[in-house]
Amino acid sequence: MQKYFLFLLFSLTCFILNAQVETPDSTKKTTVSPTAAADSADDEDDEMPSTEEREKLPEWYYTIALDGVYNTGNVNRELVALRLSLNHEREKSIWGFFSSPKFQYGRNNDLLQERELFFDMNNTFFYSQSDVYGLLFGSAEQSNLRKINSRWIAGVGVGYKISGGKRNPKARLKVSISNAILKEVTDFYTREDRNVWRSSTRIKIKAEIIKDKLSFSNTTFIQPSLNSSYLRWNAFSQVILKVGKHISFTTALENSFENINVEGVKNTQVNATVGLVFSQAN
Numbered sequence: 001m002q003k004y005f006l007f008l009l010f011s012l013t014c015f016i017l018n019a020q021v022e023t024p025d026s027t028k029k030t031t032v033s034p035t036a037a038a039d040s041a042d043d044e045d046d047e048m049p050s051t052e053e054r055e056k057l058p059e060w061y062y063t064i065a066l067d068g069v070y071n072t073g074n075v076n077r078e079l080v081a082l083r084l085s086l087n088h089e090r091e092k093s094i095w096g097f098f099s100s101p102k103f104q105y106g107r108n109n110d111l112l113q114e115r116e117l118f119f120d121m122n123n124t125f126f127y128s129q130s131d132v133y134g135l136l137f138g139s140a141e142q143s144n145l146r147k148i149n150s151r152w153i154a155g156v157g158v159g160y161k162i163s164g165g166k167r168n169p170k171a172r173l174k175v176s177i178s179n180a181i182l183k184e185v186t187d188f189y190t191r192e193d194r195n196v197w198r199s200s201t202r203i204k205i206k207a208e209i210i211k212d213k214l215s216f217s218n219t220t221f222i223q224p225s226l227n228s229s230y231l232r233w234n235a236f237s238q239v240i241l242k243v244g245k246h247i248s249f250t251t252a253l254e255n256s257f258e259n260i261n262v263e264g265v266k267n268t269q270v271n272a273t274v275g276l277v278f279s280q281a282n
Contacts, residue, residue, distance in 0.1 A: 060281065061087040065250060067275020069106075079106035079114065081273055089128055096124040104271075115144040124159075131165035134158055135180055145269070147189040147262035155182025155200065164206075172208040177201070181226075191262050197226040215240050232258045240277060248277040 063085045071077035087098040099120055106114035120139035127133040135157040142150055157180025164174030179201050186194040206217040220235040238252040254271045261267060 059088060059090055063277055063279040065275055065277040067273040076109050091128050094126050094129060096127045098122050112144065117142045131161040135178060146265055149187040149189060151186045153182055153184045155180040174206045176204045188262050194230060196228055196230055198223045199226055213242050230260050246278055246280055250275055250277045
């Protein structure tokens with residue numbers, strides 16, 4: 001059932017994306033008098049700020065981050081982590097889309113320890129037009145480290161831009177908070193599966209320490225269950241130093257907690273990584 005839901009969500013996302021493409025009608029011609037054109041231009045100059053004052057919003061923005069660890073000798077250790085992000089926004093569109101899939105693979109002394117796969121699809125509504133916006137999302141993940149065969153999540157919620165929204169879009173400190181009600185189904189390797197409703201609160205912070213050079217970001221999720229004592233949280237912090245037009249150096253720290261796990265799996269997991277990020281916008 002969860003697979004069908006995510007398929008429908010993906011289909012809805014593709015349908016909305018196709019609906020954003022506008023085809024001009026070349027058969028229609030409009031004649032505008034020079035006086036009317038001049039008046040229209042004057043009105044636009046009065047209503048719109050100069051191009052130097054407006055920050056152009058790219059329609060598509062993506063990043064690719066790769067980091068890893070390799071040790072040999074007394075301990076043979078290989079770890080590779082790949083993080084992607086894809087963001088789509090149009091200033092005049094009520095719909096936006098973003099996704100942040102990731103894959104992590106690690107071995108100790110030739111034994112598989114980590115094989116983490118995560119994929120999500122997130123739709124936003126009125127994000128570019130208002131400081132209050134809607135959310136519709138779904139995700140799927142697998143985790144060898146946490147002994148999870150599969151986890152499916154679907155939810156709906158609302159968010160608010162506390163700082164860096166419509167009132168102050170060029171703020172160097174951007175803060176937003178959102179809350180969603182989500183359905184989560186987890187298939188563990190060896191223990192009873194979990195089917196829960198959660199309240200998910202997300203706090204997102206991004207600070208530009210040195211303009212166009214050095215930045216810090218943090219995203220924290222707090223997700224208590226609404227029908228049990230099953231609590232989860234996750235915090236991801238990242239420092240990015242831009243060293244080229246598209247290349248940045250990054251260091252990241254991720255802390256996750258889950259109070260119900262398979263026997264032998266710890267409740268808390270901490271990962272620290274160093275690597276490079278490639279970013280591009282159009």
